Amino acid sequence: MAALLGCGADLEIPRPRTDDHPVLLWVSKTPDFPICPDGRLDYWDGWADVRTDPQYQNECGTCACSPAACALPARVIAHEVPLCADEGIKVKFAGAADPPGHCIETSPLVPGDAFASVTIRPPTMALACRPSDQFAPPPLSGTFARACPWIGEYDADFEGLVCIAPEHDGSCRPGFSARFEFREKIRDARTCTPCECAKPTGGSCVADVLLFSDTSCSDMLISINGIGTEEELCYGAPADSPLAGVRVVFARDEPGTCSPKATVSMVDGTIESGETRTFCCSSAEVVEVIYGNADN
Template sequence: MTLDAGAGWDGTCTPAGAPIPGEAFASVTFEAPSLGACTPSPAPEPLPVVATFAKACAGYIGQPPEGYDLCVRTKKDGSCWDGYPEKREFTEELVDHRSCSACECGSPEGGKCSADVFLYGDAACSEQIVASEGTGHGAARCSDVSSPSAVVAMRAELTEAEPGSCTPSVSRVTGTVEKGEMHIVCCAPRRSPTNQTLSYTCPRF
């Protein structure tokens, strides 16, 4: 016969379902407590795409706004126009199809757990029949019962709880980033107020 309070039992006084008659047993085996499994973290998001982004405007707008550069399409042969020597390439759109695999945890290791477990002859857990004190993790304990009475309820007290650790799995990125149509433009050098060409790196145009 087995008494099982369920995986979520917190040790409070719990009825044993149908009482177990005293003449049905002469000893009780107390199963060892077990370490709870680790809860994995939610699956992470892939790292953001690192790229240079551009915004194109139809027609000539004169002096571009601050932080923008003046660019035009290339010639038909793909070369740049006079005054627009800086060739830059951009894809029309990036579609991110990537995702990360779920995180998982291995079995817990290195922890310690022990409990005092008590069986009672009444539903209020006041008439103790037998107890197993200090039942430790990984070691069941058997106790003889000299004058068995019907088992009606059970209770437990956690006496030692040292959490272990779990070896985590490595989340992996799957999928690809889809590139759209390629566009090539030619940009004019940025100039200072004194009309001198500046050396710069600009993230957009």
Template sequence: MKRTDLALALLFAACLGGCEMLGGGTYHTCAEHCKTELDPDACIEACGTCAGQCVNPVPEGFDGPALLWVGRTTDEPQCPNSAPSTVYVGYETPDFPFVCDPCRCSEPTCALPDGLRTAASLRCDGIELSRHDARNIQGGTCVVPSEALASDRKALLLGAPEMTPCEPSVEPPPVPRIVSRWYRSGKACSGILPEDTCMAPKRCVPVDDRPLDHAFSQCIMHLGAGEATCPPDYPEDVVLYDGMVDDRHCSPCECGPPTGGECSLTLLSFQDEACSALLATDTTSGMDPACLAPVPGMKPKSMKAVWHVNDPGHCEPSGGELRGGITLTGATTFCCQTRPDKRPGENE
């Protein structure tokens, strides 16, 4: 992005050439203009005619004129030979695609309960006496219970499994995909002319000598801030910008609770140490634990827990939505004789 103040650029060019700033342009005398030509006399004779356009003085609050082009950034032309110096570059339409990646959720799981408990009664509503590590009996492994756990007078409780929450996806994360360029831009060009040959108070300024597909328009630049009212000589307004503030972002990804599933375990006790002679069995249901009531005189010799239903369901993702927007900054208004992005014969 480049922006050179039009007034300063023109003044700088005038000082370099020993020229004079006269209203709407910078001028040499014919003698100065032609002293480097191969045929100075012929040049001076031709110099008496305005090779550009005679224009009225620039209204107060404006600077120029300059030749302005506006179009697709990829089509930006060189300045015309008649006005070879670039004095302003700005932008009209941003082309920064911003897309949020879709949010995804990991799969929930059926989590094993935290422990196997014993109760001080024949029923599972008795007072809990102790908690034992249940990891070694879960997953269908046959184990021989410890003396503290196995009894023919105490009930056994296995807590209900839970569904673990889902985690939002991080590959790929919800980040923008941005192409850093402007779709349309503008370019103003100026040049140094021979001495003024127009009837006062008009001045001679360069005109576009490029083909129509790279046409420049005669424009003046508004020097103040805010909106400008274009004068009758330059009725078409064109607003260009120095840059932008882009605060677009994606909302964070989140996952809802697991739904549509079921997790339940079956607890089994056996009369032998090989988990073959079944003694008692019960299955967790919802949030209710599995309860094995004791069989008097029949101490469990082995036990195991197996999944009855292992279907944790799924989680609904949310987030990953576009927030914020683009604010264009550094507005500059040009007033033009015709719109730079319109060619003769084109429809409005």
């Protein structure tokens, strides 16, 4: 943005006045606001002609839904009496799905004199699909400005203009004829409507459960195949056989699907602006020649 206009004492570039709080004004088409010279924090931010880029049409993104995943049963209930007639003991097999079918040691191990029947819990399908992550509003287009306090000298590393306030009649004095008007940037209050998913449809989750009397899964007690999501089954156990190991695997793993309730996440809310401020800026984009920063 900045360009050295020339060198020499014949250049008459006016200094900013000292009675109306001169500023260094950064102006850009992108909102990548720079740090003010000396790290000053008492700056003023503004914008002009700010709007959502037309190519986005106030849309944040296209909504999607994850599958409603199938999950293998993670426990059985071991009963001390036949026909699953008591409350039983919850026997967990953590990590049954990682990977499916490997031998798992039950927790706790159930001794033979406490194992007469078993309730097999079914596989499950997720009750809901996970929607797309929350979108961020689309970028704004326009002209953006930051007015930094004048620090007594021009900072060549800060790509800005030297500006003063307009005259009482609103005009800009000679030498500071580049006129800018910006509204105060209050905040971007836009959000995006959340994506939501309808209930899952379709899919099929079917599991096979194999129970063993040893932790190495070599002595099989019971094999229950084709357990669907609607079933909870009771099976008798061989007499005096402990329950120590299990293998669980999907016979069918077909997740359900969900449709987004709305196809597109839309922009909601507006940008908030304050009062208009006018800047009269030096027509010289770089004034280092008068502030002792040039070599010529």
